[in-house]
Amino acid sequence: MNMQTTSRLTAAETALVEAFGAQIGELPGNGxxxxxxxxxxxxxxxSGLPTRRIEAWHYTDLKNLLRILPDxxxxxxxxxxxxxxxxxxxxxxxxxxADAKAAVDGVEIALFRxxxxxxxxxxxxxxxxxxxxxxxxxxSFVRDGYxxxxxxxxxxxxPIELQALHxxxxxxxxFPVSFGAASKATIIERHRSVAEGSALVSSISDIALEDGADxxxxxxxxxxxxxxxxxxxxxxxxxxxKLRLFVINAGGxxxxxxxxxDVAGEGAELTLRGVNLLGGESHTxxxxxxGHNVPNTNSTEIIRNxxxxxxxxxxxxxxxxxxxxxxTDAKMSCNTLLLTDDGGFSAKPELEIFADDVVCGHGATVAxxxxxxxxxxxxxxxxxxxxxxxLVKAFVAEIVEELEEEKLVExxxxxxxxxxxxxx
Amino acid sequence: MLEIKNxxxxxxxxxxxxxxxxxxxxxxxxxAAIMGPNGSGKSTLSYILSGRQDxxxxxxxxxxxxxxxxxxxxxxxxxxxxxxxxQYPLEIPGVATMQFLKVAMNExxxxxxxxxxxxxxxxxxxxxxxxKLKIDQAMLRRPLNVGFSGGEKKRAEILQMALLEPxxxxxxxxxxxxxxxxxxxxADGVNALKSPDRATIxxxxxxxxxxxxxxDTVHVxxxxxxxxxxDKALALExxxxxxxxxxxxxx
Numbered sequence: 103m104n105m106q107t108t109s110r111l112t113a114a115e116t117a118l119v120e121a122f123g124a125q126i127g128e129l130p131g132n133g134x135x136x137x138x139x140x141x142x143x144x145x146x147x148x149s150g151l152p153t154r155r156i157e158a159w160h161y162t163d164l165k166n167l168l169r170i171l172p173d174x175x176x177x178x179x180x181x182x183x184x185x186x187x188x189x190x191x192x193x194x195x196x197x198x199x200a201d202a203k204a205a206v207d208g209v210e211i212a213l214f215r216x217x218x219x220x221x222x223x224x225x226x227x228x229x230x231x232x233x234x235x236x237x238x239x240x241x242s243f244v245r246d247g248y249x250x251x252x253x254x255x256x257x258x259x260x261p262i263e264l265q266a267l268h269x270x271x272x273x274x275x276x277f278p279v280s281f282g283a284a285s286k287a288t289i290i291e292r293h294r295s296v297a298e299g300s301a302l303v304s305s306i307s308d309i310a311l312e313d314g315a316d317x318x319x320x321x322x323x324x325x326x327x328x329x330x331x332x333x334x335x336x337x338x339x340x341x342x343x344k345l346r347l348f349v350i351n352a353g354g355x356x357x358x359x360x361x362x363x364d365v366a367g368e369g370a371e372l373t374l375r376g377v378n379l380l381g382g383e384s385h386t387x388x389x390x391x392x393g394h395n396v397p398n399t400n401s402t403e404i405i406r407n408x409x410x411x412x413x414x415x416x417x418x419x420x421x422x423x424x425x426x427x428x429x430t431d432a433k434m435s436c437n438t439l440l441l442t443d444d445g446g447f448s449a450k451p452e453l454e455i456f457a458d459d460v461v462c463g464h465g466a467t468v469a470x471x472x473x474x475x476x477x478x479x480x481x482x483x484x485x486x487x488x489x490x491x492x493l494v495k496a497f498v499a500e501i502v503e504e505l506e507e508e509k510l511v512e513x514x515x516x517x518x519x520x521x522x523x524x525x526x
Numbered sequence: 527m528l529e530i531k532n533x534x535x536x537x538x539x540x541x542x543x544x545x546x547x548x549x550x551x552x553x554x555x556x557x558a559a560i561m562g563p564n565g566s567g568k569s570t571l572s573y574i575l576s577g578r579q580d581x582x583x584x585x586x587x588x589x590x591x592x593x594x595x596x597x598x599x600x601x602x603x604x605x606x607x608x609x610x611x612x613q614y615p616l617e618i619p620g621v622a623t624m625q626f627l628k629v630a631m632n633e634x635x636x637x638x639x640x641x642x643x644x645x646x647x648x649x650x651x652x653x654x655x656x657x658k659l660k661i662d663q664a665m666l667r668r669p670l671n672v673g674f675s676g677g678e679k680k681r682a683e684i685l686q687m688a689l690l691e692p693x694x695x696x697x698x699x700x701x702x703x704x705x706x707x708x709x710x711x712x713a714d715g716v717n718a719l720k721s722p723d724r725a726t727i728x729x730x731x732x733x734x735x736x737x738x739x740x741x742d743t744v745h746v747x748x749x750x751x752x753x754x755x756x757d758k759a760l761a762l763e764x765x766x767x768x769x770x771x772x773x774x775x776x777x
Contacts, residue, residue, distance in 0.1 A: 473580070478616045479626070480575050482686060483604035483634035492629070496620025500669075503620070 107410065115150055117171035119143070121272065122242055130245060132221035142229060142241040158233045161416040161448050162387040167356050172271055172300045180267050180297070186290055186322065186513045190263040193248050197274035198266075208256055214247035214276050223249075226278060226308055236334045237358055240274050240304040247276035247305075252268060254282030254312070261288040261510070270299025279308040280498045281315040283340075285367060288318040288507065293333070295326035295353070304332040311343035313367060318346045318505065322517065325354035327382055334360040339399075341367030348505070349388060350514065352379045352521045357386040365392070365399045376405035377498045379518065380445065381411035381525035387416040392432075394460075395424045400431035406498045407438040409445040410525050418450045425456040434464040439471065439497050442525075491526055495519060527591060527682045528552040528575075528694055533614040534585035536575050544581070546750035552743075554695075555722040559736055559761060562747035563769045566728045569613060571747070572698040576610040577603045590694065603621045604630075605637035607627075608692030611683040611700055618670040623682075626670050627652060633688055633766045655688040659715050676703035684715040695719065695726045701735035713738030750771055 111119070122143050131139060151168060152159035182194040191206045200213050201515060217223035227244070229237035248264065266275055291307060303325065311317055325331045330410045331354045337346055349359055365372060372392070380386050392401060405417050417436045436449040451464035471493050479489035495518060528551065535545040544567045552558045562568050571761055574581050575588065577600035584759075587594050595603055618626075631640040631651075643651070656666060659681045671679050680700055687695055697716065716726065716739050728739055736758065744760040745752045747768070753776035754760065764772070 267650060290610065305729070473614055475577050475618050477600060478618065479621075479630075480600035481578075481604055481610055481612075482626075482630040483601050483637065484598065484630055485601045485633060485637075488629065488633065489601070492621055492626075493618070496669075498620075500620035 103104065110152060111147070112165055112169070114168045114171050115147070115165075115227075118239070119147055119362060121171070129243070130215045130218040130308030132219060132224075134221045134224035135218050135227065138224050138227045139242050142227070142238045144262070145229070145232075146235070146238045146242065147524070149232070150234055156233050157237070158389065158418075161310070161418070161450070162309055162358055162385065164235060164358070165371045167385060172302055180269060182265060183267060183294070185263045186266070186292060186517075187261055187263070187507070187509050189509075190261040190290065192263045192265050193266065194265045195247060195275050195473060197268050197271065198245050198275055200248055204248065204386055205501070206258075206262060208253070209258070209262070210251040210253070212249040214249055214278070214401075215245060216485040217249050217278075218244070223276075230336070234303060236306065236332045236358065239332060240306045240334070242278065243272065243274040243304070244276045244306075244308045244404070245274060250277065250279040252279075252281045252285045255284050255285040256282065258288070261290050261507075262290055263290040266291075266303075266305065266367075268291045268301055269295070269305065270301050272302045274303070274307045276488075277305070279307065279309045281309070281311045281317050283312040284314040286316045288320070288510070290320045290322065292322045292324070293331060294324040295329055300328035300330075300355075301325070302330045302332075306334045306336065307351070308336045310338045311340055311344070311345055313341040314343060315340065316344045318507070319348070320514075321347075321349045321359065322514075323349075323351045323353060323357065323359070324517070325357070327353070327355055327384075329354050330356040332358050334362065335359070337363040339363070339365045339367055341374065342369040342372075344371045345374040346505070349374075349376045349518065351377070351386050351388070352517055354386065355382075355384050357384065359388045361390045362387070363390070363392045365394045365401065366396060368396050368398045370399045372401035374401065374403040375501045376403075377418070377501055377518070378405070378407040378415050379498070379521045379525070380407060380415045381410040382413060383411070384413045386413070387418070389416070389418040391420045391422075393422045393424065394430040394432060397426060397428045397430070399427065402432070403434040404501060405436040406501050407436070408494055408498060409440050409447055410442055411445060412442070413445045415447040416450075417448075418452070420452045421462060421464075423453075423455040423457050423460050423462065427457045428459045430457060430460040430462065432460075432462045436466040437497075438468040439494060440468050441470065441494070454523050491522060494526060495522055527554045528727075529589040529678030530586070531589070532586040532621070533588065535570070535581050535583045538580055538582045543584075544750055545574065545587070548747070548751055550745060550752055552727060554725055554726045556743060557720070557726045557728060557739060557741045559744045560727060560740035560747050561731070561744060561761065561764060564731075566747045567750040568747055569698055570581070572610055572696050572727075572729055573652060575696055576600055576608060602637070604692075606738060609687050609695050610630065610691060611680075611687055611695070611697045613699040615671050615679040615683050617672045617674075618673050618758070621670045622669050623666045623668060624652070625689070627686065627689060634690060651689060656684055658718070659685050659688070660711055661685055677705065677708040680704055680708065680712055682713075684712050688719065691719075693724055695724065697726065697728070698729045699731060700701075701730055701732065709735065710728045710738060733761045738762050746772055748776065
């Protein structure tokens, strides 16, 4: 049975297996890490990449969509870029390699490759479940990243930017980050292609907010038009912790962003916002699995999508409310501006509620630009193409404007404007 | 300035005819009031003049300064100086009011081959016009019309009109939803723009607004046609007797 499955490996699956073989003895890790990597790769080999028959991957048939893998070892010299927000502390990861000299005052920073070498990273390398292809790929191949600990009662006065820049090739990074009790910080996780050629990027951020931590985490994905980006963020929220998680997709050919969130402390609050700017022939999937696992927590999720050209988008939003998670308040919405006849967007909200005293709701809309809004702007002399651009931008900028930091709002609006100028 | 000739127009989607042979001439410097009962086609006329695509003109023509504007889109008409103050100004989340004003002013200037405004010049103009209309600066920092009260929205429309300096102003039920103080402010704003080279069409249901914006001519619209024209005495007559008599005469 296994042999039969193995014999049906696709070119991309075979390439993954071969890449792993080629890197044996070279990937960082002690015995425990190597053992975990072997198991993950073996599981990947047995099950293959997920297909549409796996429910979690129904709208993103990875086996079909990921046809060819770029070569594993293409490294060109890459320089760090200016941070998205002026004054940020930059921790750069260039072509998958972290900077040994990186430091931020008052924050403990270790290189993930050292954590692999001493084996302390082994326990966290596991996949979350049998369908966790991203966990398997990343766990098998990850080389570096940063392990960050913000101590309790620390308030960072400038954002930390995790600046992952790469050219062609394969890049696998990991960021375990813990925020101590009552700490306050803004983290910008930025993935960006800076050179020609296609890349396969996987990146997992494993973040824990201890009691009362108050954190803004931005994921900004700006990969190149031929890149595959497989992202995952694993979040655990402690008592009274507050997380504002913004995910902005503005690039890539094949993108999957998984958000696995465990609301584990009473009084915790999650604000999730997503902006998907979709153009060209791209396929972009944002998949949320959110567990409200204790009483008295709340969350809001708003995803805004703009679809041009032949792009396709997916949002899967699963909210699970555990049996004793009374007084959960969760509201999810997914709104799409479909500006083309050739593209599409699939929204699949799911609520699994096992408690009886909760407020949960969801809604999804797909529409073109509101003609009355267009008329209003044009009636003031704004030409049609410009009026359309203003309305498209407004549709997504509204989400970004919820952020309190003015410089961050400006920077993200700049990213949105630049993307729209290129694609609209 | 404006000459509407035997205009017939219908709703594009379902073909319902709303304007049925309407003729009207408005001269430069004139304030023309259009009155009529609900459903007579007043708002539709304002939309057709400003170029809304939900309506189709099936017969007749609209001449503006001697040229037909039927083929022009709303933005082209606006840059030629046609302005509609909406009965229900739209809330547009995510579009900052100041940015919108700047884009609108500069796009119109560009279309007319004029230089764009500098930022200080733009800000000064907005501040001056806003002060006159008692518009709070905080309101201008909000997204366009979002969270404005009914009165604030109407004042914001007049602010746009003052800044864009149109030649043909169309006010659609500008008095609806205004208390008497707000009505006076809005009327003062409109009267301040009165000039020999500018015409104004005031669409209204009630005579009340015409106490503050005094019309030169008054036209009664019913079932898509002008059934009676006169001077401001006609508005007073309507106030006294209602529309029934005039409609009865026309029928």
